[in-house]
Amino acid sequence: MPDHYLALIIGLLVFLGSLISVETGISVALIEITLGVIGGNFLKVTSTPWLTFLSGFGGILLTFLAGAEVDLVILREKAKESLLIGGFSFFAPFLGTIVYCHWIAHWSLNASLIGGIALSTTSLAVVYAVLVETGLTNYEIGKIIMASCFITDLGTALALSLIFAEFNAFTLVFAGVSIVVIFIMPKISPSIFKRYGERVIEPEIKFLFLVLFLFIYVAKLGSSHAILPAFVTGLVLSKNFSENRLLQRKLRIIAFAMITPFFFINGGMNISLKLLYQHLGLFIILFGVKQVTKIAGIYPLAKRYVPKEAMFTTLLMSTGLTMGTISSTFGLSSGIIDQGQFSVLVAAVVISAILPTFIAQKWFYPSHVTNGDNVDKTGNQNLGGEDV
């Protein structure tokens, strides 16, 4: 397919996606995946090396942003609860999916591992939107859920980077460079941001991109994946980010306008509706496996730490989107999973963003709103929101 035709179609889909997102209030990522499906299945748009590379970079940038959005204060405050809930939220579906994919669906071990990682994720962003709408971000339950999501994300990044690494001399180079960069970034970044920030040519953003390209390069040398250093670098810079509103906004604008659309559109393009239809049963079962194992892993702990909202917490922790798509994309681009497996996994990930959220809000609405558990000093329920 000629590059200029591909660029035109993708440009059109990306623009349409942003309009639909604004008009419907549905996240642009979900719309872009859907439009990618339409492009790949009905407009016969196929991926090219430049699109695949941009898409891969989009995934790394999203991981960096996920790390940068971690609230370290909440994480420290809720360390015990989040380690347990977030840890089980990762391991239960990870192991459950591997068992099902390898021993029952007869996938290869590596494909099963990708399946396990993709379906063990929790979408902090999906969860966060619900917490904002229900006014729970400042409550105990909101903090526990957010901190647990950070831990589950970390589990995904660790698994994806370590499990598939082919350990050799270059792996040591990858590890060494990553550790050094992660160590020096919080020290040198503030002065670079201060000296070169707030300019239209954006040296500070270019500096961050350079670091991510470096991770991608050394990860490739070490036959690993840059997701872990990208996430951890975001994490160590999260304090600088939260204090630098302008940098935060500029990076998000550049990411959402120019880079992440390639990731989601390309992800959608790689979903084959024909193969998904052929494996419809497997798609439903894998979605079920994710939900059942998430409930089995999280509910008992949620019952202990947030007893009144145990099912609400469990359902929110059962969502997935970005990290699940990143994991599946890694599997496909590395040749570990085929297009049919990719289609089934991404479809299960996307549906897990929608269904558990809907059920949680419809039937397990938090009691702080309905029962008056959080009453402010004036005797009124505090529904969240802001006085202006």
Next chain:
Amino acid sequence: MFRKILVGYDGSEGAKKALRTAVDIAKHYGAELHSISVEEDLPHYAATVGEVLEAKAEKNGYFAKLNQEAKEMAAKEGVVLHAKVVAGHEVEAIVDYAKDHHFDLVVIGFMGHSKIYDRVWGSTSQNIARLVPCTVMVVK
């Protein structure tokens, strides 16, 4: 007769009429006046927290400006307006807020949709009037 009044305010023409009426009633009865603005279009199923945060910041900026103007308008009539911005569904948020803060009058602007929409879902004004436990005034 009315001691605590809530007005739904989103900056629309209908809402502006409702605000003027609510200020007038609050002045007449010496009542406490509150407004509620609902941020409805935060992105669902977002890919990053940033997408939600930025959308919320944009809405907050929009409503902060609106509410500042509303406060100034009320102040000219000698009425203090307490403004609140919450995220959520418009009907649900207004009904919950009115119930939980024990208002005795809710004033809303008429929000018309197509006849088919209203027949299927009920209009926003109808749903608020049906669900709020106190007196509701719909200003046209």
